[in-house]
Structures are given as structure tokens and as C-alpha cells.
Amino acid sequence: MVATVHDVAQKAQVSVGTVSRYLNGYQLRESNRGRVERAIVELGFKSNIFARGLKRKRSMAIAVVTPDFDMFSTSITTAIEQILEQEHYSLIICDYQRDKDALKRKLMFLQDRYIDGVILFPSNLAASSKDVIQKYLAKKIPIVLVDHTIPGIETDAVIIDNANVSFRAIEELIRHNHRQIAIINGRRDSLVCQERLQGYYNAMQTYGLPIQQEWIAWGDFTQYGGYHAVKALMALPERPTAIYATNYTMTVGAVLALQEMHIAIPDHVSLVGFDRFESVEIIEPPLTMVEQPLNLIAQNAAHLILKRIRGEYSDFATTIKLNTKMVIGESVKNI
Known part of the structure; x- marks a missing residue:
């Protein structure tokens, strides 16, 4: 080999x-x-x-x-x-x-x-x-x-349907009767973040829920950012009852902040995280997570690059937009 x-x-x-x-x-x-x-x-x-x-x-x-x-x-x-x-x-x-x-x-x-x-x-x-x-x-x-x-x-691209991902994550929280929902997003200048934020807006507006700007936090796609975003959200006079973190490292940072503040998941706040890697399995309680199709992303990217190298351009430029999966854990409480 x-x-x-x-x-x-x-x-x-x-x-x-x-x-x-x-x-x-x-x-x-x-x-x-x-x-x-x-x-x-x-x-x-x-x-x-x-x-x-x-x-x-x-x-x-x-x-x-x-x-x-x-x-x-x-x-x-x-x-x-x-x-x-x-x-x-x-x-x-x-x-x-x-x-x-x-x-x-x-x-x-x-x-x-x-x-x-x-x-x-x-x-x-x-x-x-x-x-x-x-x-x-x-x-x-x-x-x-x-x-x-x-x-x-x-050129060719393999992406996920970011707006739909966020819509479904927020809808999962709304289905459990949450109305005060915060989002921890990555970077303001990122197209991916703009799309995920748009999905949040779309879900809140579809279900007629108020959107408070202080519930929109930015975590720079880092654990440190997710940690401090949760600290700020939990210090608000009107706390959110649920939080949606839009990537894995911010999800981990959010969990660490809530644990440090002795705010129990999901009894005191519900949480939907993003990207289900193996290390997330040690978190208690098991988190409800958006899972990206990593293998499918890889397969499509590899097959597209090989196709173009072989000179096959009949369908150029192709954008493949993939769906995600919601893995239901125990971090969302019905209220």
C-alpha cells in the first residue's frame, strides 16, 4: 500500500x-x-x-x-x-x-x-x-x-445548508417550548456565520418569537469565545432559557462555562451544540448536536477534484450542498 x-x-x-x-x-x-x-x-x-x-x-x-x-x-x-x-x-x-x-x-x-x-x-x-x-x-x-x-x-464547492441547519436547531428548541433562545455564532465577516445567523432569524420569525440582540453572541469559533459568550449571556437581566452554539469548540467552551457557574444542563438552561466528534461523548448529559456529514463532504470533494484532473468539465462549476443530521441527546428540556 x-x-x-x-x-x-x-x-x-x-x-x-x-x-x-x-x-x-x-x-x-x-x-x-x-x-x-x-x-x-x-x-x-x-x-x-x-x-x-x-x-x-x-x-x-x-x-x-x-x-x-x-x-x-x-x-x-x-x-x-x-x-x-x-x-x-x-x-x-x-x-x-x-x-x-x-x-x-x-x-x-x-x-x-x-x-x-x-x-x-x-x-x-x-x-x-x-x-x-x-x-x-x-x-x-x-x-x-x-x-x-x-x-x-x-469553481466547484462542497458545503452544507447552513441556514437550514440553524433553522432546524432552533426549531428543536421551540418544539420544547423555548421562546428565549440565544445563539453563539463564529465571526461576523464569515459567510458561513451569516448563513447560520440567517437560519436563526428565519426560525424565530417563522414562529413569531421576539429576537433580542443581546441574545446574539459572537465566539470567534474558539473554545475561549464560547466560554465568554455564555458568561455574558448568563449575566443578562433576562437570561435565555436555551442556547445554540454553532461549532464544536464553542460548544465545549459553553459547557465549561455552564459547569463553572453551576448552571445545570438542561435543568437551568438547554443547549444544542454543533459537530459531533468522539470527544463529545464524555460530556454529561449527552448533548443534542448538529452532526455534519464529514465523510460525505470528503467523498464529494475527492471525487470532484479527481473528475476535474481527468479533464471532465461538463458540469463545471458544481456546488454540492449537503444536509446535516440532528443527534438527539439529553441537553434540551421541555419547559
Whole structure:
């Protein structure tokens, strides 16, 4: 079986990010560099990439560019790699640390590496890289966007129906007779967040419920942000009876804040969280969560990039919008 970045990381006992940084020319600590190089040699990782490239006049490498190595992007990237390695492709994995200038540098760097395609998690920072992205597309180097589209860029994308996700989450709370419902959203300038907020508005308006601006909190997609958002919400004169957190790390932050304040879930406040990763199973009580179809996102992104690399453009540009699943736990109380 072809060695992957994950195999190298496991053998070298380092993270996937460390291996990717080595492959992208970054300096590592001497001990890490030595382990990575030994693992690459033992697994034949480099020779596999270049041998395939020479035979097929391709690099046989696809780049995955993510804003960070969080659980969401890592889970999808792992699934993408499993699919692409069956087609004898290897991944070059880059993170741009949520820095728009770093994203542009990474894309320009990859262009010089003659990669066959890019799967990009663009977040809200890709607007400043439109010129580089357009150069890729003009050269028929396919780009598939994941989780987020880029206004003004016509290319393939795999996203979820964010507005519908939020509508259903709020509707679940309304079904349990909640009327005072808060949302902890990510970033104001994120298209994904705007769509999730719109779903919140749509649900509240559909059911004729009041919307109070102080119940709309912003957590920057971080655990710290979710923690402080809950602290602020629970300090309001009129507390919400239910909270909807729109990503995993903010959900964890919300739980930690409620536990610290001895506010019981769901007896004192109900909670709907987002992204059901394995670690959420240790939280008590079991949370009602929005679960994204991570494997399906990966499958669609991988199949689209392979299709474009093979020169099949009859349905370009395709946007695949996927639905989520509501996993019912014990964190929502009927009032």
C-alpha cells in the first residue's frame, strides 16, 4: 500500500502538521527532522510520489489547504486522503493559520510545485487571494472549495445548508417550548456565520418569537469565545432559557462555562451544540448536536477534484450542498 502523510507522521511519532511543514520546506527541531526523514526513507514516501509523477507526466500530488488543523478540517482531510491514495495520489497538507497573507503565500508556493489540484478550506480570508485562485483555474489546475464559497470565484464547492441547519436547531428548541433562545455564532465577516445567523432569524420569525440582540453572541469559533459568550449571556437581566452554539469548540467552551457557574444542563438552561466528534461523548448529559456529514463532504470533494484532473468539465462549476443530521441527546428540556 502507498505510504501517506499520516503513515509518515505515525512512524515518526509527530503530528501530520509537522510532516507537512517538513515537506513544505519549513525548519523543524533537529530531533523531529531526523525522525521525519528516517520515516520517509523507510516508507519510501518520496520515491512513491516522484515515480508516479514521471510515469504519468503529473505530480500525482493534490494539495489540501486549511485555515488550521482543527478537528473539522483534520477529519475531512483524513477521509480525503484515504480516498485519493486508492487512486495513487498523495496529499500535500498546508495550514495558513487563519492569516490571509499566509494563504496567498501558500497558494503561490504550491503553484510552483506543479500540483495536480487543490482542495481549499477558504474560510472568510480567501478574497485577497482571488487573483492567485483565478490563475490556477486559468491553467486548468482544479480547485474544490470545502465548507465555504468565495464570492466572485466560479469553481466547484462542497458545503452544507447552513441556514437550514440553524433553522432546524432552533426549531428543536421551540418544539420544547423555548421562546428565549440565544445563539453563539463564529465571526461576523464569515459567510458561513451569516448563513447560520440567517437560519436563526428565519426560525424565530417563522414562529413569531421576539429576537433580542443581546441574545446574539459572537465566539470567534474558539473554545475561549464560547466560554465568554455564555458568561455574558448568563449575566443578562433576562437570561435565555436555551442556547445554540454553532461549532464544536464553542460548544465545549459553553459547557465549561455552564459547569463553572453551576448552571445545570438542561435543568437551568438547554443547549444544542454543533459537530459531533468522539470527544463529545464524555460530556454529561449527552448533548443534542448538529452532526455534519464529514465523510460525505470528503467523498464529494475527492471525487470532484479527481473528475476535474481527468479533464471532465461538463458540469463545471458544481456546488454540492449537503444536509446535516440532528443527534438527539439529553441537553434540551421541555419547559
